[in-house]
Amino acid sequence: MATGQEVAFSPISEVATRYRQRAFSPVELTRLLLDRIARLDAQLHAFITVAADQAFEDASLAERRLQQGDSSPLLGIPIVIKDSIATKGIRTTANSRTLEDWVADRDAIAVERLRSAGAVILGKTNLNEFGWSIPSADDLCPPPCNPWNPQYAAVGSSSGSGVAVAAGFATAALGTDAGGSVRLPAGQMGLVGFKATHALVSRTGVLHAGSIGDVGALARTVTDAALLLNVLAAHDPSDPDAEPRTSVDYSRNLDGNIQEIRVGVPWHYIDEVPVEAGVRTAFELALIELERLGATLVRVEIPALAYARTANFVVLNAEHYAAHEALLRTHWARYGRSARLYLAQGAFLSAVDYLRARAAGRLAREAVDAVFRDVDLLAMPTSPVVTAEAARKPDTHRRGINASFTAPFNLTGHPAFSIPCGMSAVGLPIGFQLVGRRYDESTIYRAAHAYEQATEWHTLSPPETVAAGGGE
Amino acid sequence: MRDRLETLDSFRQAVAALALPAGDEELAVLWRMVRDLCEQADELRGFTGEIAGEEAAGSSLLTGPRLPSGG
Numbered sequence: 001m002a003t004g005q006e007v008a009f010s011p012i013s014e015v016a017t018r019y020r021q022r023a024f025s026p027v028e029l030t031r032l033l034l035d036r037i038a039r040l041d042a043q044l045h046a047f048i049t050v051a052a053d054q055a056f057e058d059a060s061l062a063e064r065r066l067q068q069g070d071s072s073p074l075l076g077i078p079i080v081i082k083d084s085i086a087t088k089g090i091r092t093t094a095n096s097r098t099l100e101d102w103v104a105d106r107d108a109i110a111v112e113r114l115r116s117a118g119a120v121i122l123g124k125t126n127l128n129e130f131g132w133s134i135p136s137a138d139d140l141c142p143p144p145c146n147p148w149n150p151q152y153a154a155v156g157s158s159s160g161s162g163v164a165v166a167a168g169f170a171t172a173a174l175g176t177d178a179g180g181s182v183r184l185p186a187g188q189m190g191l192v193g194f195k196a197t198h199a200l201v202s203r204t205g206v207l208h209a210g211s212i213g214d215v216g217a218l219a220r221t222v223t224d225a226a227l228l229l230n231v232l233a234a235h236d237p238s239d240p241d242a243e244p245r246t247s248v249d250y251s252r253n254l255d256g257n258i259q260e261i262r263v264g265v266p267w268h269y270i271d272e273v274p275v276e277a278g279v280r281t282a283f284e285l286a287l288i289e290l291e292r293l294g295a296t297l298v299r300v301e302i303p304a305l306a307y308a309r310t311a312n313f314v315v316l317n318a319e320h321y322a323a324h325e326a327l328l329r330t331h332w333a334r335y336g337r338s339a340r341l342y343l344a345q346g347a348f349l350s351a352v353d354y355l356r357a358r359a360a361g362r363l364a365r366e367a368v369d370a371v372f373r374d375v376d377l378l379a380m381p382t383s384p385v386v387t388a389e390a391a392r393k394p395d396t397h398r399r400g401i402n403a404s405f406t407a408p409f410n411l412t413g414h415p416a417f418s419i420p421c422g423m424s425a426v427g428l429p430i431g432f433q434l435v436g437r438r439y440d441e442s443t444i445y446r447a448a449h450a451y452e453q454a455t456e457w458h459t460l461s462p463p464e465t466v467a468a469g470g471g472e
Numbered sequence: 473m474r475d476r477l478e479t480l481d482s483f484r485q486a487v488a489a490l491a492l493p494a495g496d497e498e499l500a501v502l503w504r505m506v507r508d509l510c511e512q513a514d515e516l517r518g519f520t521g522e523i524a525g526e527e528a529a530g531s532s533l534l535t536g537p538r539l540p541s542g543g
Contacts, residue, residue: 328492329491337498341501341505345509346509353510357516
């Protein structure tokens with residue numbers, strides 16, 4: 001019989017098997033996780049809103065569907081939603097006092113798809129206000145701590161989603177990613193985090209996804225990430241960026257065979273970025289493991305990546321200001337001290353700045369596509385630094401250094417995943433990133449799964465004593 | 473707008489013209505942030521290839537994917 005601790009940290013595939021074996025039920029698991037949240041989240045701040053009543057309703061419904069033989073892929077799976085993604089009946093605040101009590105009248109399409117697949121929505125998770133800026137003390141909810149070592153903050157912006165899965169509060173989470181906001185917390189909290197090809201997952205119902213933001217997810221294993229994308233990927237005709245595609249089963253071909261896969265490593269770019277020594281070592285060991293598994297490593301040159309990082313920052317700044325211009329004028333004091341400055345700075349960019357940054361994005365995409373004629377994947381660290389504190393140093397953050405490896409692929413639209421690959425000296429996990437051709441998520445899943453099965457990083461979870469002790 | 477970034481005073485006037493009610497302390501921080509951001513935006517000029525000269529200007533104004541240059 002599994003202990004509560006084991007169940008709380010089980011991946012989707014294992015929970016589903018135990019439901020079928022009637023080892024426990026969706027209502028029992030929901031109760032167990034809500035108890036953990038009540039006991040531990042006062043220290044970790046993963047949640048903005050815990051939706052206990054609705055979660056029990058979802059779980060009861062899932063239980064009935066299970067008894068009727070329903071085999072929906074996420075039946076009874078407890079999932080949390082970043083609080084910038086609309087949920088009918090549960091407030092959506094974006095961690096901003098400007099939206100403190102706002103309740104959307106319908107679910108975002110991504111949430112609708114999770115519900116249709118049987119998911120139990122436990123609540124809404126913490127984030128940097130509007131998914132931008134860095135947290136400040138006067139935000140609606142205080143910033144989350146990293147459950148691996150609560151002396152450190154959790155990196156964002158989908159910080160609460162990462163904390164919820166890493167701390168055993170939920171089995172998976174939705175986040176959004178416009179510069180690395182899913183992949184960076186996944187990397188720092190020992191999770192798999194993905195941003196699929198731009199607009200493959202519907203963005204309808206996300207608070208200001210902008211032109212390059214996407215919905216992504218955080219999970220415990222590569223197989224779980226594949227199950228989630230199977231549910232989430234769907235053509236959204238209301239999104240002009242979305243292309244109709246034939247559906248793909250991303251959980252197929254996770255067979256460990258990566259013999260013919262060529263992995264490009266942009267060493268010149270990695271060397272330009274101030275990567276911490278521990279991150280570099282973990283990344284180099286991950287490459288050695290990929291090579292041992294049969295992949296061929298190839299040194300590639302993509303000078304466009306540095307420009308793409310900068311262009312991403314310019315695009316995001318311009319679009320955030322455009323979205324918030326009116327509200328900043330009338331509700332300046334309702335925004336957090338950090339958020340209002342980050343949102344306002346885009347006011348001083350010109351139309352030419354914005355158009356030039358978009359042009360840079362197109363050139364970078366061509367450059368990355370050209371490299372993908374010779375290799376199947378690109379590999380690099382997920383983040384150059386381990387802690388949120390290092391990522392938030394003003395000079396590092398303002399120049400987007402912390403997002404050096406993630407932001408370029410929001411601008412180019414390529415799919416990118418973070419996979420756990422090591423542990424730092426301060427007890428926080430380290431991730432590395434695999435990037436694929438547009439719409440070729442399957443090759444990323446294959447390589448990531450082979451790597452995951454050959455290593456033990458995905459089997460680790462934060463020491464319960466640390467999570468329970470909490471506090472700074 | 474770039475000329476409004478030269479001094480804190482001209483920046484203050486620009487922020488006031490935008491009707492953004494930033495306090496004095498915030499203005500100084502925002503001024504540094506904006507100057508840094510605009511500097512980054514300017515760095516993209518080299519990448520997107522703004523070419524001088526009449527012939528090159530013609531190429532840079534063409535709509536559609538870039539043709540490979542040279543023989």
